Structures are given as structure tokens and as C-alpha cells.
Amino acid sequence: MATITADQIASVSLKDADRNPDEFAKKLGRSFEDYGFAIIADHGIPDELIHRxxxxxxxxxxxPEETKKKYFLTDGGGQRGYTPFGIETAKGAKAHDLKEFWHVGRDLPEGHKFRGHMPDNVWPSEVPSFKDTFSELYATFDRTGLKVLRAIARYLKIDEDYFADTVRDGNSILRALHYPPQSEPTGNHIRAGAHEDINTITLLLGAEEAGLELLTKDGRWIPVSPKPGELVINIGDMLQRLTNGRLRSTSHRVVNPQPDRASHARYSMPFFLHFRSDYLIEPLPGTVPAGEQPKWPPITADEYLKERLREIKLV
Incomplete structure (x- = not known):
């Protein structure tokens, strides 16, 4: 059974996508329209894989810092490998985020038409089975994301399989995030400044540790509080543009911990699911009211990604 938080962020079971696809799609879609977020249980990503x-x-x-920095690719725009603490900055912000992270992307064969858009992965030799584990998690996230997109398509009353081709070989990124403990004042810096995601949808594991908040339509910051093992899903800018704003790409942030949790690190793993690089993002039929112009001009997924990476100071 689905439950609804006090603020009506949908919390649903992915099993319902098969048992009652219309009701599942309706609850999910309405939550994305109102909040840009939903919480999904029974998502099928194995607990053993998550813990590993x-x-x-x-x-x-x-x-050690010097070891991690061997994997910092200064010319890669943060697309692969390690990005050190204090580099990524939310769009429009001056204070950098209090986090470090590792990026895993899609492996493409030689000669693939998107090969120039996706650099090769790098892997830390110091951590046994790191490559195998994160390659497996990447593929699992990819499959789970497609199930969510099927429900979104149903809600939008388009072909359920519409998104399959739009995200095939997309420039999706799996990020392993570390927010270190805080033992001294952080000034204007917080763990992750208010921002919207660039991509199509984001699937997030590890948000049980308090801190993730979203901005409501009426200007309130409210917590997003999944139960252990549940998946947080949010709409990214690309899907917002595709639906002419019907599905919301909501501002969200990760605030600093309360004093009793300041000595605890925070770890999470978001998967940023992207459209394929040459996909033209323009409003779906029926999403622009008669007599009005689209809210955003057409742009390819790759062009939009590069534009946004510049804004957050990764390139």
C-alpha cells in the first residue's frame, strides 16, 4: 500500500507498477507535478549490492588525500573519477559544497557515435572489486530508471516505451558521495547548496541520514525522509523542459547536520539518468497550451549538459 507524508510526497512500492500500473503512475506523476520528488520502496536493487x-x-x-587525487582528472569536467572536497558549487552560489565524490559513467565501444561525449572510466586500484561492484550497480540503476520512466510515460499518456530510445546509451552518471564530519564552523558553506539536477530523473540511495530538503511551491524547505533502503526519485531539468514545466525540477539541498550528528559522515549514491546525447529536448505534444509559446527553446541533451556543467564550475 502507498503512503503519503504530511506534505503529500508520494511514497509508493515499485511492485505496484505491475499490480496496478494506472494507480501507481497517477500517484507518482502527481507527486512529481506538485513536489518534483517521490519515494519508492521495493525497487529491486539488491540490499547486498547496495551495502557492498x-x-x-x-x-x-x-x-589518503594524495592517493585519491591521483584519480582527479583536471581536464575531464568531473565526468569520471574523483572530484576533491570544495570544488563543486551550486549554480549561482559563491560558497562551494562540503563534499567529495566519485563518478562512474557508461562504457561505450570503440567507434560508437557518442564515444566523444563519454570519456573512459577510471578505477581505484587500492579498493578491491570497486570496478565490478560499481559497474553492477550502474547497470542495475539503469534498468530501475527505465521502469520509473515507463510509469511517467503512462502518466503523461504517451506510449509506455517512449523513453526507452530517448535514454539508450545516455550520458548517465553514478555518483558516490561523501560529506565529511564537521568539527568546526563552516561559515556560509553547506553540504550541498540549493540546486536543480541537470538530467532526466535522479535515483538516490542513502538519503536516510537527515539533511536532504526540497523547496515547495510556496517557498518552504521540507525534509525528504525515506526509510532505510528506499529510493528517492526526483525530476531533472531535462524532463522538466520536455514536459514544458508540467513535471517539476525542484530546488533541493543537503543542509549541515544538527550538533548531535555533526561528527557523523554522510554517504549517498545518486544515479543521474540522462537522455542520449543527440536527443532534442523540446516540449512533448499537448504540453504547450494553445496560444502560448514553449517555456524553453529546443536544445540537445549534450548541449544542455555542457551549458550546465559550466554553470556549476565543473568545466
Missing amino acids: AEEKAKAFFAL
Whole structure:
């Protein structure tokens, strides 16, 4: 059974996508329209794989700084490998975020038409089975994201399989995130400044530790509080543009911990699911009211990604 939080962010079971696809799509879609977020239980990503990936991430982030920085690719725009603490900055913000992270992307064969858009992955030799674990998690996230997109398509009353081709070989990114403990004042810096995601949808594991908040339509910051093992889903800018704003790409942030949790690190693993690089993002039929112009001009997924990476100072 689905439950609804006090603020009406949908919390649903992915099993309902098969048992009652219309009701599942309606609850999910309405939550995305109102809040840009939903919480999904029974998502099918194995607990063993999640725990294994968490342990591998913790092992990497515990390495000495000079070791981690071997994997910082200064000319890569943060698309692969390690990005050190204090680099990523939310769009329009001056204070950098209090986090470090590792990026895993899609592996494409030689000669693939998108090969120039996606650099090769790099892997830390110091953490055994890191590559195998995160490659497996990447593929699992990819499959789970497609199930969510099928429900979104049903809600939008388009072909359920519409999104399958739009995201095939997309420039999706799996990020392992570490927000270190805080032992001294952080000034204007918070763990992640208010921002919207660039991509199509984001699937997030590890948000049980308090801190994630979203901005409501009426200007309130409210917590997003999944139960252990649940998946947080949010709409990205690309899907917002595709639906002419019907599905909301909502501002969200990760605030600093309360004093009793300040000595605890925070770890999470978001998967940023992207459209394929040459997909032209323009409003779906029926999403622009008669007599009005689209809210945004057409743009390819790759062009939009590069534009936004410049804005957040990764390139």
C-alpha cells in the first residue's frame, strides 16, 4: 500500500507498477507535478549490492588525500573519477559544497557515435572489486530508471516505451558521495547548496541520514525522509523542459547536520539518468497550451549538459 507524508510526497512500492500500473503512475506523476520528488520502496536493487557499494565507497574515501587525487582528472569536467572536497558549487552560489565524490559513467565501444561525449572510466586500484561492484550497480540503476520512466510515460499518456530510445546509451552518471564530519564552523558553506539536477530523473540511495530538503511551491524547505533502503526519485531539468514545466525540477539541498550528528559522515549514491546525447529536448505534444509559446527553446541533451556543467564550475 502507498503512503503519503504530511506534505503529500508520494511514497509508493515499485511492485505496484505491475499490480496496478494506472494507480501507481497517477500517484507518482502527481507527486512529481506538485513536489518534483517521490519515494519508492521495493525497487529491486539488491540490499547486498547496495551495502557492498557503500563499503567500497567508504574504503575509497578513507584513502589518503594524495592517493585519491591521483584519480582527479583536471581536464575531464568531473565526468569520471574523483572530484576533491570544495570544488563543486551550486549554480549561482559563491560558497562551494562540503563534499567529495566519485563518478562512474557508461562504457561505450570503440567507434560508437557518442564515444566523444563519454570519456573512459577510471578505477581505484587500492579498493578491491570497486570496478565490478560499481559497474553492477550502474547497470542495475539503469534498468530501475527505465521502469520509473515507463510509469511517467503512462502518466503523461504517451506510449509506455517512449523513453526507452530517448535514454539508450545516455550520458548517465553514478555518483558516490561523501560529506565529511564537521568539527568546526563552516561559515556560509553547506553540504550541498540549493540546486536543480541537470538530467532526466535522479535515483538516490542513502538519503536516510537527515539533511536532504526540497523547496515547495510556496517557498518552504521540507525534509525528504525515506526509510532505510528506499529510493528517492526526483525530476531533472531535462524532463522538466520536455514536459514544458508540467513535471517539476525542484530546488533541493543537503543542509549541515544538527550538533548531535555533526561528527557523523554522510554517504549517498545518486544515479543521474540522462537522455542520449543527440536527443532534442523540446516540449512533448499537448504540453504547450494553445496560444502560448514553449517555456524553453529546443536544445540537445549534450548541449544542455555542457551549458550546465559550466554553470556549476565543473568545466
